[in-house]
Amino acid sequence: MDIEKVNSMDFGEFVDVFGNVIERCPLIAAAVWSQRPFSDLEDLKKHFFAFIDALPQSGQEGILRCHPDLAGSELRRGTLTAESQREQSAAGLTSLGADERLRLAELNAQYRARFGFPFVLAARFSDRAEVSRELARRLLCPSAQELRTALGEVKKIGSLRLADLLCADPAKL
């Protein structure tokens, strides 16, 4: 899909196509549509990220809370979004043994109890061993730093999803 096609979309089509660039936050795509026309993919991405950056902390934490746990109950129940399913699958999280799944569930619960939002990581840049390692490491980080790190991961996930939609090379994003 090229940028002319993106710029020609009406509101409904745009939200249908870009509504899950930020996991389960179609409101962001709805707001970004008003900023068209976009000059290119980079410009489109900037508008998504500017919306996130302009939110108060409660809104930024709300975005994080829209993310399903990695290797969590939604994956087991098959209720993940198509994008999240693909990303968790790419990191090998769909084929964990019972022990690994339990350890991740425990770490996810500790993380959520400490920070008040779920652990977020761009799974496509990771494998299952790294997910556990990162989770254990980030559990010990100060809250303000962790919020920044987690939002950086949301942006990485969004960049990859946008690149998929526009068939771009993610390395150039």
Ligand SMILES: NC(=O)N[C@H]1NC(=O)NC1=O
């Ligand atoms: N919790 C979390 O990081 N979930 C996200 N990560 C990712 O790559 N896809 C997701 O849904």
